[in-house]
Amino acid sequence: MSVSEPYIERTVRQCLDARLVRRHTAYHVADAAELRSALEAWLGAELGGRVEIRDLVRAPGGASKENFFFRAGDRALLLRLDPGESIVETDRQREFEVLRAVEGIVPAPRVVAVDGEGSRLGRPALVMERVDGRTQPELGARTSGVGIAFEPALRESLARQFGNALVRLHRIDWRTRQLPSFDVPRANTTDAAAWTLAWWERVWEEDRLEDHPVMVIAAEWLREHLPAADRIVLVHGDYRSGNFLYDDEGRITAMLDWELAHLGDPHEDLGWVVNDLFAVRGDAGERLACGLLPREAMLADYEQATGWTIDPERLRFYEIFNNYKLAVCAHATTLRIARGEHTHLAASMSLIHAFAHLYIAALARALAIDGSGA
Amino acid sequence: MTPEPTDLLRGARRTLADVVLPALGDGFAIEQLKTVLRVLTHLEAVIDEAYPLEAAEAEDLRGLLGAVARSSDPALSALRETAGEAIAGDSVPGSLPSFRELRDANVVRKRVVSDVIRALRRSAPSAAAVEDVETRLAGLVRRQLDRERRWTRPRRTSK
Numbered sequence: 001m002s003v004s005e006p007y008i009e010r011t012v013r014q015c016l017d018a019r020l021v022r023r024h025t026a027y028h029v030a031d032a033a034e035l036r037s038a039l040e041a042w043l044g045a046e047l048g049g050r051v052e053i054r055d056l057v058r059a060p061g062g063a064s065k066e067n068f069f070f071r072a073g074d075r076a077l078l079l080r081l082d083p084g085e086s087i088v089e090t091d092r093q094r095e096f097e098v099l100r101a102v103e104g105i106v107p108a109p110r111v112v113a114v115d116g117e118g119s120r121l122g123r124p125a126l127v128m129e130r131v132d133g134r135t136q137p138e139l140g141a142r143t144s145g146v147g148i149a150f151e152p153a154l155r156e157s158l159a160r161q162f163g164n165a166l167v168r169l170h171r172i173d174w175r176t177r178q179l180p181s182f183d184v185p186r187a188n189t190t191d192a193a194a195w196t197l198a199w200w201e202r203v204w205e206e207d208r209l210e211d212h213p214v215m216v217i218a219a220e221w222l223r224e225h226l227p228a229a230d231r232i233v234l235v236h237g238d239y240r241s242g243n244f245l246y247d248d249e250g251r252i253t254a255m256l257d258w259e260l261a262h263l264g265d266p267h268e269d270l271g272w273v274v275n276d277l278f279a280v281r282g283d284a285g286e287r288l289a290c291g292l293l294p295r296e297a298m299l300a301d302y303e304q305a306t307g308w309t310i311d312p313e314r315l316r317f318y319e320i321f322n323n324y325k326l327a328v329c330a331h332a333t334t335l336r337i338a339r340g341e342h343t344h345l346a347a348s349m350s351l352i353h354a355f356a357h358l359y360i361a362a363l364a365r366a367l368a369i370d371g372s373g374a
Numbered sequence: 375m376t377p378e379p380t381d382l383l384r385g386a387r388r389t390l391a392d393v394v395l396p397a398l399g400d401g402f403a404i405e406q407l408k409t410v411l412r413v414l415t416h417l418e419a420v421i422d423e424a425y426p427l428e429a430a431e432a433e434d435l436r437g438l439l440g441a442v443a444r445s446s447d448p449a450l451s452a453l454r455e456t457a458g459e460a461i462a463g464d465s466v467p468g469s470l471p472s473f474r475e476l477r478d479a480n481v482v483r484k485r486v487v488s489d490v491i492r493a494l495r496r497s498a499p500s501a502a503a504v505e506d507v508e509t510r511l512a513g514l515v516r517r518q519l520d521r522e523r524r525w526t527r528p529r530r531t532s533k
Contacts, residue, residue: 216491
């Protein structure tokens with residue numbers, strides 16, 4: 001097995017580079033009234049003919065981009081506009097390409113237009129069709145969207161669709177799709193793990209306001225334990241409850257938040273799905289991964305549907321890596337962008353920062369350095 | 375001294391909750407204001423803990439860096455001086471450092487601790503020579519996790 005050098009995908013690197021430049025410029029929260037005419041001109045050019053924008057309002061929910069609902073003709077659409085800086089710095093062109101790649105295979109919003117350079121609205125932007133549905137029950141809704149207790153009557157159906165959609169995503173023959181913004185890690189090497197670790201280590205280095213001993217120990221451990229991926233799949237990167245919409249009949253209408261998608265090891269998504277911090281207790285007190293199925297059942301269903309064997313060591317690596325990635329976002333990026341006044345969600349960022357403790361404590365437990373003797 | 379910080383926070387929170395929130399019609403603005411109210415509620419609950427928690431962290435960091443400064447292991451030789459500098463001159467008899475002074479000093483100390491961890495992981499130090507450092511590092515991690523839990527989830531009883 002060849003050992004991979006730290007490498008960050010070309011377009012991810014460009015995105016992070018651009019952020020460092022923006023960090024030194026002023027940021028103004030977008031104004032719907034000011035966006036309208038530029039949006040009409042852009043969509044007119046994309047769709048052909050004159051486009052009239054109606055009902056343009058800021059959309060609630062989300063912790064990343066500036067989102068706006070609007071109507072164009074009889075179409076209900078969503079605009080995703082880059083803020084000054086985001087809890088996850090990602091590329092709209094990549095998001096557009098991956099949404100096109102999964103169209104008709106995984107339920108997801110249909111994309112309409114992308115401006116990866118920001119030449120139309122002043123910042124990179126993506127327009128997609130608005131999908132009906134909710135991310136969680138209205139009763140007992142959680143602000144964070146993490147740790148959702150779904151309606152018991154819908155749970156079984158949601159679990160089946162949630163698992164099937166992940167299987168379909170991982171089985172996509174991505175070589176036949178148009179993904180020019182994505183670099184391809186080599187199978188049977190540590191590329192996939194090394195690249196994704198390098199990405200988030202860079203974010204940690206550039207965003208943290210203070211060090212944390214657990215993060216240093218975790219990064220050292222991850223570098224020492226990089227696993228080889230036996231197959232390369234399209235990884236969602238944030239596949240969990242809270243990131244899909246469903247209707248009253250329990251039909252999943254769309255998987256959301258594809259901005260972290262990349263080519264990598266399927267264990268990365270699996271480790272995300274079974275992250276205990278996204279789990280909730282079921283009626284009998286059992287832990288339900290993503291509030292849907294016990295962890296073992298979730299993994300067994302995946303193995304049966306794909307015919308692939310889950311490697312426990314690789315799964316452990318990605319479970320630890322995923323908590324590292326979550327901690328980077330929550331401990332480092334949230335405060336960096338709130339303190340820099342580069343986000344439209346300053347209060348949310350400081351609140352999400354409080355979650356960092358959970359992710360760091362989970363890392364410490366997994367690495368047996370929390371003093372519990374585990 | 376009055377008003378106490380919690381008086382100011384409570385006043386702001388009540389006005390936002392009782393007057394501003396009911397007057398809002400925009401869904402995004404309502405969502406954000408509810409988040410602001412959660413932040414204020416949290417801050418009211420933990421603000422009195424800020425200084426003692428930061429001071430306790432300083433104590434742990436000083437203890438660890440003191441052990442590094444005293445260590446004879448070659449793995450830590452390059453860090454001995456830096457560790458000593460990070461804990462020098464921060465105890466002026468009869469004066470209490472401000473919260474900001476404590477914070478800034480702790481940020482510097484934590485950076486040195488990161489270098490210590492890397493040095494320990496990347497070399498093969500003699501277990502006996504770094505025993506004090508390792509013990510203090512383990513204690514620092516354990517107590518820091520507990521402090522962070524108290525700071526972010528104040529209603530839970532600490533271990």
